[in-house]
Amino acid sequence: IDRPLSSVEPDNHFVATKRAFPEAHQTAPLAPALVAWLVSPEHRLFHQLWHATRDKWHRLDEHKRDGLRGAGWQPGPRDGERAARGRRKHLNGSGEDFFFMHRHMLAHARRLQPDLPDWTRLPLPSPLLEYDRLGFIRYQENHDGNSVPPAWVAADDDELSQWLHGIKAAETFFSNFQVWESQYQDPDYLSQLTLGQFGSEVELNIHDWLHMRWATVTRDPANGMPVTGDRNQTDYAPRWFGQDNDFLGDPFSSHVNPVFWRFHGWLDDRIEDWYRAHERAHPGEVQRREVNGVPWFAPGRWVQVGDPWLGPLTHGCGGIADAGGGAGEMEVEAMKLALRIAFSGEEDAADLLRRTPRRPWYARHMRMPKGQS
Numbered sequence: 380i381d382r383p384l385s386s387v388e389p390d391n392h393f394v395a396t397k398r399a400f401p402e403a404h405q406t407a408p409l410a411p412a413l414v415a416w417l418v419s420p421e422h423r424l425f426h427q428l429w430h431a432t433r434d435k436w437h438r439l440d441e442h443k444r445d446g447l448r449g450a451g452w453q454p455g456p457r458d459g460e461r462a463a464r465g466r467r468k469h470l471n472g473s474g475e476d477f478f479f480m481h482r483h484m485l486a487h488a489r490r491l492q493p494d495l496p497d498w499t500r501l502p503l504p505s506p507l508l509e510y511d512r513l514g515f516i517r518y519q520e521n522h523d524g525n526s527v528p529p530a531w532v533a534a535d536d537d538e539l540s541q542w543l544h545g546i547k548a549a550e551t552f553f554s555n556f557q558v559w560e561s562q563y564q565d566p567d568y569l570s571q572l573t574l575g576q577f578g579s580e581v582e583l584n585i586h587d588w589l590h591m592r593w594a595t596v597t598r599d600p601a602n603g604m605p606v607t608g609d610r611n612q613t614d615y616a617p618r619w620f621g622q623d624n625d626f627l628g629d630p631f632s633s634h635v636n637p638v639f640w641r642f643h644g645w646l647d648d649r650i651e652d653w654y655r656a657h658e659r660a661h662p663g664e665v666q667r668r669e670v671n672g673v674p675w676f677a678p679g680r681w682v683q684v685g686d687p688w689l690g691p692l693t694h695g696c697g698g699i700a701d702a703g704g705g706a707g708e709m710e711v712e713a714m715k716l717a718l719r720i721a722f723s724g725e726e727d728a729a730d731l732l733r734r735t736p737r738r739p740w741y742a743r744h745m746r747m748p749k750g751q752s
């Protein structure tokens with residue numbers, strides 16, 4: 380404020396107005412045609428179920444696995460399923476499914492919005508107020524949609540609160556995210572990994588953290604109240620299907636968020652780095668091949684799977700149709716049922732342990748950032 384130093388002090392008043400963080404969907408929205416596809420119940424449930432079944436598979440008993448097989452939702456070929464977690468995750472090709480399904484999804488999204496932006500580098504943290512006042516203000520206004528929303532406090536879950544605080548901190552960007560960013564572009568590192576090992580490494584490390592670093596707390600669309608542990612995973616009340624539910628911490632809603640496409644675009648570009656690294660180290664050992672309309676790779680020494688999994692579209696029993704649209708009410712109900720099977724083990728466990736706080740999907744496997752206690 381430009382005012383003379385001689386003016387009397389009691390004159391110095393101001394009013395601060397608390398505002399909600401400006402969301403990327405407000406400052407840098409996706410094209411309406413893309414949003415219409417993303418918010419459809421078919422696609423919300425497809426994305427949630429695709430992640431849930433492969434994340435839960437290693438813990439499900441045979442009875443529940445058979446239930447999912449019956450619905451056409453076992454992760455991969457029947458009796459040769461590829462769980463995303465558990466001891467064999469790096470060896471079973473699940474990492475290839477992870478990369479492939481998202482590349483398939485990106486291709487469809489880019490048809491609906493050809494100028495869909497993605498990151499060429501991970502966005503830097505906010506400038507320090509003390510050094511760059513205007514830069515700091517602009518960051519909080521989130522003009523480009525890349526700013527990290529504030530952490531939130533879960534009153535009944537100190538561990539989650541502390542972890543969120545850590546994952547959103549600038550120091551964590553430098554001590555963890557930038558380390559991954561450089562490692563995942565390092566030809567010496569990449570040329571020693573199979574595609575499945577690399578995909579699994581990316582999925583379980585940087586990917587989950589990207590989701591949570593850029594997440595804003597879920598708000599109940601009914602009243603705007605924060606839901607710190609996210610909506611109940613099998614709550615399919617109509618209000619959760621609205622366009623504003625684009626919570627990044629949950630695969631039911633994450634893909635509706637513009638930031639999802641930016642970091643998934645960035646992750647997808649790392650597959651090309653992986654290919655170039657192999658070409659440099661041992662030319663010809665990885666062969667390109669188109670799979671299901673997507674530029675991909677042929678099975679061989681570094682690529683395990685010839686039939687990456689897209690749900691019942693590739694490995695079903697004639698059940699649920701594609702995420703691309705056209706799936707009807709029947710498919711939606713079938714997916715809800717499959718989701719209930721996938722989550723049922725969890726509810727049993729929660730009952731046994733009594734008070735386990737609910738957590739966002741991508742915050743369920745919390746490890747503290749490096750460099751923090």
Ligand SMILES: [Cu+2]
Nearest residue numbers: 426430481630
């Ligand atoms: Cu996903």
